[in-house]
Amino acid sequence: MTAAATTTAANAAAANADVVLDLRGVGFAYGAVTVIDGLDLEVRRGELVVCVGPSGCGKTTLLGLLGGHLAPTRGTLIRAGASRTIYQDGGLFPWLTVRENVALGLPRGLPPDDARRKVDDWLDLTHLTDFSGHYPHQLSGGMRQRVELGRALAAETDVLLMDEPFSALDYQTRMRMRRELASTLVARQRTVVFVTHDIEEAVMLGDRIIVLGARPTRVRRELHLPTARPRQPADPGVAEAEQTIMEELGLTA
Numbered sequence: 332m333t334a335a336a337t338t339t340a341a342n343a344a345a346a347n348a349d350v351v352l353d354l355r356g357v358g359f360a361y362g363a364v365t366v367i368d369g370l371d372l373e374v375r376r377g378e379l380v381v382c383v384g385p386s387g388c389g390k391t392t393l394l395g396l397l398g399g400h401l402a403p404t405r406g407t408l409i410r411a412g413a414s415r416t417i418y419q420d421g422g423l424f425p426w427l428t429v430r431e432n433v434a435l436g437l438p439r440g441l442p443p444d445d446a447r448r449k450v451d452d453w454l455d456l457t458h459l460t461d462f463s464g465h466y467p468h469q470l471s472g473g474m475r476q477r478v479e480l481g482r483a484l485a486a487e488t489d490v491l492l493m494d495e496p497f498s499a500l501d502y503q504t505r506m507r508m509r510r511e512l513a514s515t516l517v518a519r520q521r522t523v524v525f526v527t528h529d530i531e532e533a534v535m536l537g538d539r540i541i542v543l544g545a546r547p548t549r550v551r552r553e554l555h556l557p558t559a560r561p562r563q564p565a566d567p568g569v570a571e572a573e574q575t576i577m578e579e580l581g582l583t584a
Contacts, residue, residue: 349375350411351490351522352397357406358547359392366392368547370406374490379516379523379560383533383576384543390526393548394492397524412489417479419495423467429478430454430463436485449485456518457481457511473504477511484519493525497532509535513561530580534572535562542579552579 352374359367366389374380384390395401398414415436423432434450441449454460457477467475476496483491497505509532516523527533533540534556542552554575558566577583 350409351376352411352524353407353409354396354403355407357396357403357408359389359396359401360404365547367396367403368549370549372541372550374522374524376489376522377520379525379536379538380541381533381537381539382524382526382541382543383530383580384526384528384548385545385580386528388543388546389548390528390543391494393543394494394524394526397490398492410490413486414490414492415483415486415488416492416494417483417496419498423475423478423482425467428464428466429459429470432467432478433459433481433485436482438487453481453485456484456515471504472500473508476500476508480512480515484515484521489522491521491523493523495527495529496525498527498529505529505532510561512536530573530576530582531564533576534569535564536560540572540576542576544579552576 350373352372354370354372357367357370357372358365370393382390382393392401394416396403396408397410398416399410424435427435430450433453434446437446437449451460454463457480459474459477459481462470462474467478470478479496497508500508513536525536537556538560540554540556541550542554543549544551552575554572556562556572557568562569564570574583
């Protein structure tokens with residue numbers, strides 16, 4: 332295979348200004364094992380795109396490509412802007428307080444007063460002001476995920492990549508975190524690519540849902556949700572989207 336053409340923001344001027352991620356015929360292999368094959372995907376500024384697929388289909392590998400941590404083995408990938416990733420297993424520093432963890436996400440070189448104000452702003456937005464002096468082990472799982480979200484958003488990158496960030500939480504906490512994410516993005520818009528194997532999560536969150544097939548993965552189906560997020564199970568199009576995804580993934584009788 333020939334090396335793929337990977338273009339960063341400096342070379343993306345010819346692309347549509349609203350497109351921040353553009354994959355054309357992208358493939359990726361670990362040695363002889365092809366994980367992604369012929370994948371096409373376009374993500375526009377301000378979208379929340381959810382990629383849903385079976386476990387082991389290459390969702391985390393896809394995020395690695397989108398974030399620039401991996402290079403495709405074929406195809407073309409254009410990234411317009413910087414990204415930050417939130418992982419499913421978390422990444423808080425246990426010896427730092429909530430405030431200190433969030434502060435790590437800030438752009439470098441900010442004057443101390445500006446940095447302090449920005450951290451205060453993100454703590455307020457993620458409802459963590461009263462816990463700013465706590466350490467991660469003193470927080471619930473949902474609160475730790477809010478710290479992760481605040482730190483990632485504080486970086487002020489163009490794109491936020493989320494790798495099943497709520498998968499370790501109980502059902503009620505996952506529901507709350509979905510609402511937290513949706514409301515935070517209303518206040519501070521960001522382009523988001525969110526991967527999950529949870530079909531309900533996909534239809535509750537996504538503006539657009541990309542259904543991925545089994546490895547080697549490619550796009551099987553693309554769905555657009557007609558109602559604004561955050562949405563409820565009874566909202567128009569939600570049940571239909573969930574049923575369509577289940578059919579695409581072979582989960583119906």
